[in-house]
Amino acid sequence: MLRPEDWGVVFLSLKVSLLAVGCVLPFAFLCAWLLARGRFPGRVLLDALVHLPLVLPPVVVGWVLLILFGTNGPIGGLLERTFGLTVMFRWTGAAIAAAVMALPLMVRAIRLSLEAIDPRYEQAARSLGADGPRRFLTVVLPLSLPGVLTGAILGFARSLGEFGATITFVSNIPGETQTLPIAIYSALQVPGEEGRVWTLAAVSVALSLAALLVSEGLARRGTKDGHVL
Amino acid sequence: MSRLFRCLFAFMVLLAPALAQAAPRAPVVLAAASLQEAMNDAADAFARTGHPRPVVSFAGSSALARQVEAGAPADLFVSADEDWMNALAAKGLIRADTRADLLYNTLVLIEPAGQHTRLSIEKGFPLSRALGGGRLALADPAGVPAGKYAEAALTWAGVWGAVKDRIAIGENVRAALALVERGQARMGIVYATDALASNKVRVIARFPRASHPLIAYPVAQIARSDNPEARAFLAFLTSPRGKAVFRRHGFGTR
């Protein structure tokens, strides 16, 4: 049913989404932490900024990425000059687009789980001799793990479905940036390619459903065991 | 816990070499979405002559031009209209000496297959009456070339005012084609090549040459491209063998 090039598209999509989620996860955790626990000026601004990709049209996000990460852009130029690294038209660029679009969902999930942690556990850890970093590692992080996993999976599913920002930023290059949604878009442009559209759409649905089911399962397990994983 | 960190770390380390990979040597071609089948065939034909197969990215001309502006590592740009090529030329982003009008296209009025409307296109032709209660599918006249040409042609015929509230806008010309294929729209205006690619639509009539600006697809090498394969592919596209591929898909060539 799947042609070899379709398998290529599926693996590329998985690779892009994994890199996106893996790299953005620590950053998402930091944002969630600051929003859940931080009391600093600019907190509302950070909140708005993090949520921006959720409410902006994806093409706008892609366009902003194009300006920032393009070879002529401030960040893209720096990467190219210092590391010889080009992200434009590369699968790594697709991962950047996916990561930005996935960030708000991940921050929301992690933030919820951080806010649900009873601060009295940290007080107990403190009275038992744990300093700040150790309290974080032994109490906060494990107790927020269900939220972190849920966030990662939601972000992964969002990455798999990312289209607008990706095609605007890194184009539609087979084998490099042509992820599942973009391959579907391309097939839609060709009369008579409906078969391929159906196949790729079915794979999309299956992958996203699987991710959401796993996330749902983790959430349920998290509540049942009182955040035990 | 520390196991999780170790896994993450290993993951990053494994990714590092992948990040540093060099770009592929085959030329990277940015082509308007409407060229998908024809350009893929041309790339295959070029590959059969012993060259690496060009990597072609199909998207809207506007999106592709923006990517060139941002410094995309691409070699050739084939635009669906002159405007975007002019914009890049003005900024010195293409090599002026390599620019050429690669292809020409014409506009046709179509309807779903199985219909048999008889209508010839001339000034004041009864398009509105022929539509009945149905809609006319177009690509977005605000920004998509196919839509702009269609609006120009209908304005030339003096019927734009009569039908402009009854159009169904597609995000691009292939979306407009799909609206007619599925019978969502009673008629549509698309490129002759789109009509040829689909067996679910019937061409009612061809728009006269004078009714709209010349529909040309300019090609040029991007200024920062230094891939010799790009020149070779450009030469192939304008060679008799290359032109034959495009004519098979309904395009005009010089």
Place this chain on the structure above:
Amino acid sequence: MSFDVDVSVRLGAQVLGAAFATGEGLTLLFGPSGAGKTTILNMVAGLVGPDAGHVRVGGETLFDSAAGIDVPAHRRRLGFVFQDARLFPHMKVRANLLYGWKLARSEDRWIALEEVTRFLGIESLLDRAPRTLSGGEAQRVAIGRALLSGARALLMDEPLAALDPERSEEIMRVIERVRDELKLPILYVTHDREEAARLATDRIEVRPL
């Protein structure tokens, strides 16, 4: 002298203060709800910072506003037993017990896991998850966890309040044994007269401001 405390803190428009010095055994901070007993306990533990005064335990100064000393809570070696046991939900009983023990310097450890579990009768609970424990069991584990952290004294904040009378009696006996057999100084907060009468060696009344 076990606890030598003289602290004050401003809470909104009010100033809460307490000054007392205790001998051996269990010292009771006794008074109605809302009198500020828990805040005083938190100031001793270092969880709330006093505006002025000093806190000395067993002769060591943990806080002295005049001398600029403020030992952080996690280095005060005061075992805190809360009203709710506050066992870490993601760890088994054994890991909960050893949490503070692992963090303590070896010279500060004065009791071993086996001793604690025998003393408190919790040997059979080691592999259980906290959510499967009864209130009395959880509170015994919490006391064990505080002892194992190398504590030189215990701070107890209404440790019986959440228990039914039977469990309450069980934990009361444990606390008496900690007081008499382990000879650990205890600062104990309650508003229950019966509890107060039975446990206290010494007693300090805390009145609402």
